[in-house]
Amino acid sequence: MKSALFRKPALVGLDIQPGKIRLVQLAIFKSHYRIDRIARRDLPVGVFRDGVICDWGGLQQELAAFVSVCDLTSAAAAVSLPSHLVRTDHIQVPTGLSRQEKEAAIWGAIKADASHPKAALSIDFVELPADDSGYSSVFFAVAQEAYLTKLIDCMKRAGLFPKIIDIDRYATLRAASFARQAQLSDGTSALLHLCDGTASLIIFNADDILFHQQWLLDEHLINETVQRYLDFYSTMHPASSVQRLLFCGSPLHYGCLREMRVNGQSIFIESVDLASQMHVATHVNDEDFHTFNFDYLLACGLALRELTPW
Template identity: 25%
Template sequence: MSLLRPKKQPLLGIDISSTSVKLVELSQQGTGYRVEAYAVEPLPPNAVAEKNIADAESVADTIKRAVKRSGTRNKQCALAVPSSAVISKHITLPASIKEADMEGQIQIEADQYIPYALEEVNLDFEVLGPSAQNPETVDVLLVATRSENVEIRIGAANLAGLTPKIVDVESYATENAALLCSNQYHEDGPDKIVAIVDVGATMTSITVLENDAIAYTREQPFGGKQLTEDIMRRYGLSYTEAGVAKKEGQLPENYVPEILEPFKDNMAQQVHRFLQFYFAASEHQSVDYILLAGGCASIPGVDELIETRLGTPTAIANPFGQMSIAGRINAQRLGSDAPALMIACGLAMRSFD
């Protein structure tokens, strides 16, 4: 099963997060894309814990519901493993190595960087091109993850009646989708440093692009579940009731000043903290742009708050902003869900590599 290598065929992008399954199907129209189908379907509690699948059957049932809700007839899909479950490494090899011998050499090199027996991992590589420092060598991206991370996702998709053709990495899917958002941050020229901060239900990730290529990634626990739990405690609701009330705006007037605003402050602090991690690991001390993704990006005013606090232009990611949309899709709902669909969208784009 390929982690990186493209397969030219229509694919459903299936993003399995901690609280939901998200599905996106795209078609290509000239140099652009059209959204053919999409769905967001909630997972049962504890089916996925911090992006680790604990109940494959529940995940499969949720995928089935997402496929049915979307109306698609496509049965081929692309999946992704969490970036935190992946080891990636840039290595250099002599440019003279023949393609037939490349895989064997990669296996030898991989043994230095992977802390598991090679028979326990899924491994793939991509030749990036000649090395800038030495034209007689080529840069190669090596990617590996424990086989169980791949197999459990393939198993869930198979149970749902789908055939996985690609297993990608979430950060690379995000990178793909971010290129669709480039009109949001390339207005004053290319070569920008862009931080995509994805704040989901239980996990937050940062993917930093330098010149439209991944330079840094990190994940850690934090997300909208904390806001839901605050609502539960404050108003004596169940978790499900709190989630519905949050989504539908059915909360008392004191909700905004007493609960929502402190959560937005906390979210801004988390973004600042993630950026500090990036600055400590790189030669840069600033980014040019912040794109907010994930479900929490849709909280009204959070982009303005982060921009004011951090002094960095900030916008809500929308990979569908330049796309046409199939008539059966509710455009307003798609726009609302767009920040949470970055990974699913990036996976769907693998159809056209």
């Protein structure tokens, strides 16, 4: 079975996290994206263990109730896998290869350190534009087939149509780029996203994500922890200097940030506000979104799957 990574977009973003489900439904209205539905539901303890879903029956029951309350039966939805369950990489292949030949090349690149047999893995990929060298770059994602199948089956049994399986860090970055209303093509940037007691730092350029780290949030150590990871990245990639830090989180946590320095130079810190770029339908109670829009960043990024190259 092929995974649904990188396929065409859905306009319902479903963010399933330990302790909570969040949903954003978008519609295109006068060349803008409009929020037609926004909702969240608590998940009972025990559905997740160590950051992965372990009680699929419990999740299905909660998700089915959520779908019913939101009147979304049979709706197409985009959901994400956590980054630690997906391996991504690039390989160079001769131009003109068939899909089967590209898959064989990908498997050849991963089999040396794959801990699962080929049949247990789901592979999806996109071929990036080729140059005059006769070779093109293929970006691929590999995940465990069993986990992916359980997620898709759970969504179907709950009444949804799982149209896209994305990767959380790419969906998060997609929403942040949309909120900023600019494609960051000049150099290297970082995104700090704080949500549900977890911090996520993504360092990226116009072509790809270069570094990703996630950790449990200690609000007293936000500045020190981010600076430590920036220093680590700078040491590992001395030719790629982070020029700006985008922040998406509560104003309280934004106030914890102080001057950041990379290679002795101060970097610009910019707060990203998703709510300022989203129209909200008149029938939607938007108070929760405008107050806690940073909590819905991943759900919005999933619903915006077609908007940017990420």
